[in-house]
Amino acid sequence: MTNTATRWGILATGKIARDFAQNLHATPGAVIAAVGSRSRGSAEAFARDLGDEHTRAHASYDDLVADPDVDVVYVASPHSHHLEHARLAFAAGKPVLCEKPLTLTRADGEELFDSAGDLFCMEAMWMACHPLIRDLRTRLAAGEFGTPRQVHADLGFVVPSDASERMWDPALGAGALLDMGIYPLTFARLMLGPYVAAVAAGDVSEVGVDLDVAIAARHQSGAVSALTTSMTSASPRAASVATDEGLLEVPADFHHPTYAVWTPEGGEPQRIEPPSEVYGTGLGNEAAHVQDCLRDGLTESPLVPHVQTLELLGVMDDVRRQLGVSYAADR
Incomplete structure (x- = not known):
């Protein structure tokens, strides 16, 4: 370098x-x-x-x-x-x-x-490197918003039939879960900690592409999450964390948000802005984080550690098994 x-x-x-x-x-x-x-x-x-x-x-x-x-x-x-x-x-x-x-x-x-x-x-x-997501996660872990008990998160878009093969060809890993569902899954993991169980339901196309997926999950902390993703609907694309003291809301598009709102129980909504500059749409913050890691001689990221990536891949393996979605890599 x-x-x-x-x-x-x-x-x-x-x-x-x-x-x-x-x-x-x-x-x-x-x-x-x-x-x-x-x-x-x-x-x-x-x-x-x-x-x-x-x-x-x-x-x-x-x-x-x-x-x-x-x-x-x-x-x-x-x-x-x-x-x-x-x-x-x-x-x-x-x-x-x-x-x-x-x-x-x-x-x-x-x-x-x-x-x-x-x-x-x-x-x-990139969501894990976004200044606002990082700030919310840190403050939540410090107890500033109370004890988190529930996460709701959704990400979906109407994907046209003439979209790239990457979105529709099972041989390329197509489907809502891997392309979009990974964001709600990651958001819940960031805010609630590791998963211990996930139950899924969904709609799968004739060629084996998952079109709509709903996941109910439990985390090691005892908290639960309700997560959805879609290739067929203009879904809310929002996320929230419910705690014993109030509600933390991240509006669309939660995976690269411009602000969040904290509403304490019985109190007034409080707007939360990113604490530092967002580079571009937020992908720039991911790049800047990689550059910091390389400068410091790290072999993995503290924001996106290997154990977290592998855990989420394992959860998605399990969800796909429940849905009946398989890839050549499974064999």
């Missing part, structure tokens, strides 16, 4: 990669050094539209990870390819920020982390 900037290599050129690149422009100390695609034309268009002045375009992922001017690789390919592409970066000696979900299954997640060796690796759960 350089002393003045972190040089990012972006693996894949889809929508999330474009969103991340735009956020890097708002992130202090971040430079888009290179982008890689299976198509030279796609890489060149990405570099031209979203790169920095000297961003290089590579016509293969192998060339991207081998680029000596790349300090860290952001893996933005479909879920089903994360393990393969993260391994490619590790083999080149590069630390990795890998899009969520880290892999399709917990077993593959364990394999991915094992492959990292002494290299930094983090799942790209």
Whole structure:
């Protein structure tokens, strides 16, 4: 790494990669050094539209990870390819920020982390790095809002039938749970602690894609959570934490919120703003956190630790079993 900037290599050129690149422009100390695609034309268009002045375009992922001017690789390919592409970066000696979900299954997640060796690796759960979410979690853990007893969280969108294959092809890990449901699951984990049980119901398409999912869960603390996700409806996309002293509400879109509201029992609502700057839409805060971890020589993130990522992959494995949703990786 350089002393003045972190040089990012972006693996894949889809929508999330474009969103991340735009956020890097708002992130202090971040430079888009290179982008890689299976198509030279796609890489060149990405570099031209979203790169920095000297961003290089590579016509293969192998060339991207081998680029000596790349300090860290952001893996933005479909879920089903994360393990393969993260391994490619590790083999080149590069630390990795890998899009969520880290892999399709917990077993593959364990394999991915094992492959990292002494290299930094983090799942790209940007919500956990958002200044407001971090502040709420810290204050909740300190008892400022009382003892949390319930979480309600939802994230869903109407996904059109002509959306990318990533959203509809079971071979790519398509479905509401892994793409969107991971946010309500993570929010409840951040606010209530580890899971001990989860019961699920849902609607699954003829080709095995989960369209709508509802989860009732219990946590080690004794608290409970009610979580929903959808590919078929304009759902509330909001979250709340009910405590023995009041209600903490995070309005849409809770996974990158602009504010929250605390209403103590019998009291007046109090608006809570982010305590520090939000870089871009919040993806920039995730990038800045990775840069801090690399600067400090860490191999994993304290905000998105490996144990949390693997626990949530395990919960999603269990939910999919209950729904009857399976991927080739399960076999």
